[in-house]
Amino acid sequence: MSFNRKVLLGPAALLAVVGLTVVALRPAYAATLTEVTNFGANPGGMRMHVYVPDARPANPAIVVAMHGCGGSGPGFYSGSEFASLADRYGFIVIYPSATQQAGFGNCFDTWSDAAKRRGGGSDPVSVVSMVTYVERQFGGDPNRVYATGSSSGGMMTNEMLALYPDVFKAGAAFMGVPFNCFANAADYPPGSSRCTGGGMDRTPQQWGDAVRQAYAGYTGPRPRVQLWHGTSDTLVPYQLLQEEIEQWTDVFGLSQTPMATDTPQSGWNRRRYADGSGTVRVEAYSIQGAGHSLPAPGMAAYAIAFFGIDGTGGTPSSPGSPTSSRPSSPPASSPPASSPPPGGAACRVADTVNAWNTGLTENITITNTGGAAINGWALTFTLPAGQSITSGWNAAYSPNSGAVTARNVSYNAVLPPGGSTSIGFQATHTGNTARPPAFALNGTACAAA
Structure with a gap:
């Protein structure tokens, strides 16, 4: 073609x-x-x-x-x-x-x-x-x-x-x-x-x-x-x-x-x-x-x-200048990941695990099924025995094994009614590649997708 x-x-x-x-x-x-x-x-x-x-x-x-x-x-x-x-x-x-x-x-x-x-x-x-x-x-x-x-x-x-x-x-x-x-x-x-x-x-x-x-x-x-x-x-x-x-x-x-x-x-x-x-x-x-x-x-x-589509030109002619391609101002941030989330909210979670040898990745989609926006969230779940998170994306995870809490980062803190966000992590395992048995968002149990 x-x-x-x-x-x-x-x-x-x-x-x-x-x-x-x-x-x-x-x-x-x-x-x-x-x-x-x-x-x-x-x-x-x-x-x-x-x-x-x-x-x-x-x-x-x-x-x-x-x-x-x-x-x-x-x-x-x-x-x-x-x-x-x-x-x-x-x-x-x-x-x-x-x-x-x-x-x-x-x-x-x-x-x-x-x-x-x-x-x-x-x-x-x-x-x-x-x-x-x-x-x-x-x-x-x-x-x-x-x-x-x-x-x-x-x-x-x-x-x-x-x-x-x-x-x-x-x-x-x-x-x-x-x-x-x-x-x-x-x-x-x-x-x-x-x-x-x-x-x-x-x-x-x-x-x-x-x-x-x-x-x-x-x-x-x-x-x-x-x-x-x-x-x-x-x-x-x-x-x-x-x-x-x-x-x-x-x-x-x-x-x-x-x-x-x-x-x-x-x-x-x-x-x-x-x-x-x-x-x-x-x-x-x-x-x-x-x-x-x-x-x-x-x-x-x-x-x-x-x-070069933010008005700064994008093709600096002075490569030694530390500000020559820096944005004019940082984007507005949502509440930080460490801020405590408000009360519970109706939710649905879809969870997919892809495993190999001694590692796996897990992709989680969180959907707000309630009628009000969620501003700041924490998703809790328990990893199966032998699994340990090594890195993650679109959320802050702590601790790396056992009962884990994934908190929003600045850019995905707000979930409008019907809105979704996708997060995930990479983990090691010792043979058990199962998904967490349940999830809760801000303390409220989530339905499985």
Whole structure:
């Protein structure tokens, strides 16, 4: 399948020429997450949700925000800060939902041969169809399209930047792996993966060649890349950040030595790689002590600043300046995770465990089934004997075994009536991979989904 960018952009360009407003053609979305069906070619069988802020320019930027394994587009919408930033800066957010299975379930396909070839099919083609739909339906600016994601979504971010450098202008990959790291589906699950098992060490040129071969003959500009990883990540090992750096610096023909390093926030060590004009093409964040739990509060704002759609420009010419790509102000925070939650609330919990050898991941979706919003929550449950949490995401967990309490983080403290949020953790086990027998939210027992 070939990809003709000029043809796909025709309708949006025509709107600009004849002076029609996008509002006259789009559905009456009112700043809510909305599912879109029949958005175009969809070989990956994916679902698409879109968030369109009420206040936006005629040709808004587009951000594709992708969830981790076991998650969903709506879950990443409620569990990340991209929608609130869209309200502030007027860009549109696409939240794809992966549906393919590879050990964990609902992971973006970054392992198949089809997914490693431009126009080859599978999830990458589905994502590009979503972008084209938003360009056509909402007048999205084809010159301001960006990708970001967490874990499997971070892996898919690297995938999209490699396969479609003419579509995406920049990307921010949280806890990802280099493009073409996985050999096949059998290499994907932790516990058996060479890619995430610590056995992957290629030269910068080998990594760069993988990107160049994905779209052979392409000579146009490459998307700028921002990379994030926790130093204590054991699910997707921290050393893979260096492999990502080597891949993208080689693609840009940059030195492996950063032109500047700084600490924009406590525990955030940033390395920046710039070209001869001083433009930062690659920047990498090492988050001290963080496990498989990114993006943490405030990080999405740095990604949006790097893209240049928060008004700061995004392509600093002074890589030594610690504030040159910093957001103008941090996003508003919800109550901190340590604040005591209010009284009990009606709830429903869906819980999925994916286990291997001596490890497992558990993905939990909490739904407020009551008639009032929950502002601050604590989910309690008891882990089966022999299980011990090693890292988690979208909640703060304590203790790591026995009777556990998962408390909200700043960006998912509020659960509106009917609203859901997805959390999860990685754990070790000694043979018992069962789920907790029951859950309670703010002291009230939750129904099982």
